[in-house]
Amino acid sequence: MAGAHIDELGRPADPRVKLRFMVLGGDDALMDKACAAILGERDDGDAFRFGNLKPRKAQVCGRQVSVLKTPSYWLEHLKSYYIFINGVKLLLPELQFFESLLFPGSNAFLLVLKNVKNACRENYLLHALSEVFGKEVLDYCMVLFMNEVRLSDPNNNSCVKLCKGRYQVLKNTDESVYRLFEKTREMTGQKKSIFFSNHLECxxxxxxxxxxxxxxxxxxxxxxxxxxxxxxxxxxxxxxxxxxxxxxxxxxxxxxxxxxxxxxxxxxxxxxxxxxxxxxxxxxxxxxxxxxxxxxxxxxxxxxxxxxxxxxxxxxxxxxxxxxxxxxxxxxxxxxxxxxxxxxxxxxxx
CATH class of the missing domain: 1.10.287 (Helix Hairpins)
Structure with a gap:
């Protein structure tokens, strides 16, 4: 197609397409690793540190990408409350603030997990998003596994279930990141809005x-x-x-x-x-x-x-x-x- 942009894998991509991701999880190192992969840090991905808590932008696979890493202490905070909703109420201002940083809205909320085990209660973060922004936010959520999924069935993972079966094993390769972009497009393509927004009235x-x-x-x-x-x-x-x-x-x-x-x-x-x-x-x-x-x-x-x-x-x-x-x-x-x-x-x- 004349005038089309070609990404690193030889696929046509529209440079006007902007993708905004909010990355959640309880492990800073894992989240840094995921952010490095998404932002195209191929050489020093293991040493990548996200830095300040604000969106970071890059041109990846022919697209303009913004990634926002959320604080890892959110999970520990939610786990520390016997009554879950009380923990959510205290995090409410921070959740709303971080969501507003990806104006007009995030294309996907990415929950970063090490493997498919249901051990660290990362699903609390998904429940917190649902409590603050409504259940429809779960339609824009996806799980990222940072290790290979072997014999275990990812669909048995509670977080994957909340994300309606959406997950990906993320590797620091163009092929894997391009697949993430495609899954995001497939996830939002069936919806009226390609991004989740809490500002429609504005x-x-x-x-x-x-x-x-x-x-x-x-x-x-x-x-x-x-x-x-x-x-x-x-x-x-x-x-x-x-x-x-x-x-x-x-x-x-x-x-x-x-x-x-x-x-x-x-x-x-x-x-x-x-x-x-x-x-x-x-x-x-x-x-x-x-x-x-x-x-x-x-x-x-x-x-x-x-x-x-x-x-x-x-x-x-x-x-x-x-x-x-x-x-x-x-x-x-x-x-x-x-x-x-x-x-x-x-x-x-x-």
Whole structure:
């Protein structure tokens, strides 16, 4: 396909596709290892340290990828509470804050496990997500095993069950990471929204605001365009009237000169007087010519003003077209957000 980006494995990929992952788990080293693999740290993946708790970005397999590693102490915190919901309430601000860092929303929540054993209660993290953001968040969750799955059946793992059977054994290879991206695409492809968002109401309010503002701008541009059109028409009318007046005056001058010349030809007796009159007429003629030049200069100025107005009108049309394109984008975004909201409502109702 012409213009398509080719990833490291020779597969076509759209560079505009952005993937955002939130990585969860109770083992910092394992999470660092998973983050290194996803971000394409092939050479020193084992020594990779995620650093500050903020999204880290990279270009991987032809896609723009953002990865956010969450604190490992969340799991120990949840395990320490006899009443689970009390632990969730204390973590609520942190969970909401980290979710907001991947605005507008995460494409997948990745729970990192060492193997398929149900030993460390990592499922508490999935339950906490569900309590804070609603059960629909589990539709965007997937388990990452960092060791080979051999004889054990991953589907018996409680976390995999909560993720509706979605898991992957993640290796630090392009093939494995590309497969993760494909599984994420398959997971979100059947949903109205390709990412989980807790900000749909904000989107709707912002879109209404921009739409109203755009309508005001368009109305103002339409008024200005109408005023420019009227101004251009007025200039055209004045130019036509000026040309007609100049033409008539020049015709009258020529007729007077011709008449005087005829008189000079037929009356030699008053030749001297006639010459004097001719001299005066020539003086008048020069004055008229000067006046004519003034009119011509005025016509030139009006023509320049007309050209400037035409240029302004063209620029106004281009700006109006640009605003129409922006309005189309806003309407498409509204449609997408509406579809996402409907999907979330249907999920919630189910």
């Amino acid at each position: 989107f709707r309010k912002a879109e209404k605001h921009f739409e109203a503002e755009n309508e005001i701008k368009q109305a103002k541009l339409r008024r200005e365009l109408l005023e420019h059109k009227e101004s251009v028409e007025n200039v055209k009318t004045e130019t036509r009237q000026l040309k007609e007046a100049i033409r008539k005056e020049a015709k009258e001058i020529n007729e007077r000169i011709e008449e005087e010349l005829k008189k000079l030809a037929t009356g030699r007796e008053n030749e001297l007087d006639a010459l004097k009159r001719k001299e005066n007429q020539m003086k008048d003629f020069q004055e008229l010519k000067e006046e004519l030049r003034v009119y011509e200069n005025r016509e030139k100025e009006l023509r320049n003003e007309t050209d400037a107005l035409k240029k302004s009108e063209k620029e106004m049309k281009e700006e109006n077209q640009k605003l129409k394109e922006e309005l189309s984008i806003y309407k498409n975004r509204e449609k997408e957000l509406k579809n996402e909201t409907d999907a979330l409502k249907r999920v919630k109702n189910t």
